[in-house]
Amino acid sequence: MEKPQQTEQTRFEVEENSLTEQAAAWFLRIQQSDHNNAEQKTFEAWLAQSEAHRAEYQQYVRLWQNLDQLERKPQKKRHSTIVGIILIMVMFSALHWLVHYEEVIITAIGEREQINLADGTTIDINTNTKLRLALFGLTRKVTIEHGEALFKIGNERLRTFEVYAGNGTIRDIGTEFNVNLEKDKTTVAVLEGAVEISLDDLLFPSAIIQSGQQLSYSKHGLSDTLRADTGTVAAWRKNRLVFRDTPLSEVVQQINRYHIRPVRLVDTQLNTLRVSGEFNATDRDGLVRALKTLFPLQSSELDDMTVLHVEKQ
Structure with missing residues (x-):
């Protein structure tokens, strides 16, 4: 046989x-x-x-x-x-092989979800995100393939909680933290407690960041530790987009995370414009109107997108 x-x-x-x-x-x-x-x-x-x-x-x-x-x-x-x-x-x-649970969780564009684990851990999952949750033996692991999630870890201390995103691992040290994976860049912000971050490439040293701090990493290594605006980091849980002197190109990128019909910039000079303010992430038309109010822009509706361009004199 x-x-x-x-x-x-x-x-x-x-x-x-x-x-x-x-x-x-x-x-x-x-x-x-x-x-x-x-x-x-x-x-x-x-x-x-x-x-x-x-x-x-x-x-x-x-x-x-x-x-x-x-x-x-x-x-x-x-x-x-x-x-x-x-x-x-x-x-x-x-009994390690007996106690095994794995689940794939996917949120569509514009959708959010919250997962509550038996140990008291909550995972808030943002729009357009895919992650894998695995519980086995003494380990709790989440792998983020793309997107964003905020973790509030329960009181259980016998099992480690690890998040794999991009080319690195985030280990909980009793905390609440946000992980955002976009393309090859992962940004980790700690709201409470602390986390340890280590990269797959052991040539790079690990780092510990505390409450109110954040850093980013990629295949090129770890960034410097910066102060995190925790209110801005977690604003997405209330359907808010908060920008602080943010390039317009990045603002448009964030809008497109939440809406199927994309917005596009056709003039490269628009990338230098900076945006500050708080907006409703679910109101696409309101977001476009706000940008046209802030800057001398016009919008054109094409078959599959909205185009922003410099207002004609």
């Missing part, structure tokens, strides 16, 4: 299970006082293989720390406590 072909998802799950089992085995071995130098060097080489190895191992370290904080009893009961912790960790490793 011909052996069934292994699907991409199956291969992914096998790799994750194997990595989880390796991390559990290494953690249990390193906790034992009789491990030797050769084993230590092998362990360090395993950690150095990839960021995924280090992240998986850190999950067990955090689990140990959280469980260990619960135990403050006399030394004679310590042995049973360690045995209990080991049994719990082995259970997590063995």
Whole structure:
């Protein structure tokens, strides 16, 4: 009988299970006082293989720390406590492949959605966004393929929460943060708490940004950390577009995120105009009228778009 072909998802799950089992085995071995130098060097080489190895191992370290904080009893009961912790960790490793949930969430142009997870985490998803939500073992992961989402993380601390966007990973450190992926640029703004950002290319150092800060990253590296206007960052949840001395070309780009019929600039000189103000994201006609009021512009309606151009004298 011909052996069934292994699907991409199956291969992914096998790799994750194997990595989880390796991390559990290494953690249990390193906790034992009789491990030797050769084993230590092998362990360090395993950690150095990839960021995924280090992240998986850190999950067990955090689990140990959280469980260990619960135990403050006399030394004679310590042995049973360690045995209990080991049994719990082995259970997590063995059941890793059973506790797996994955969902793809897509919002259309002009549509928003909110996801509420059982741990209290809420994910507000902006217009024209595609993300993948995966819950398995000690990990909660969201992959943003394009678009924007705002994350408010629940109180559960035993499982890490990670967001993959573009060429980087955002790790929650107990927080509320916004992630916007446009083309090859990802912008992260923290409303509360802090996040750690690391790129796939390990040549770039990771960065931690705190409440009221933001930065962007791409394949070229991380930007400088800037002050975040948190009211502007989260305004989209109230259907508001807020611009602060923003180039007109970027304003038009933002309008087109929310409406199927696009607006186009035909005169390159218009790109230098700057816009400041707050607008209703759902009122396309009102947005166009506002731009014509602010600047000497005219609009023309074509079959599939609205064109903005310099007003004729």
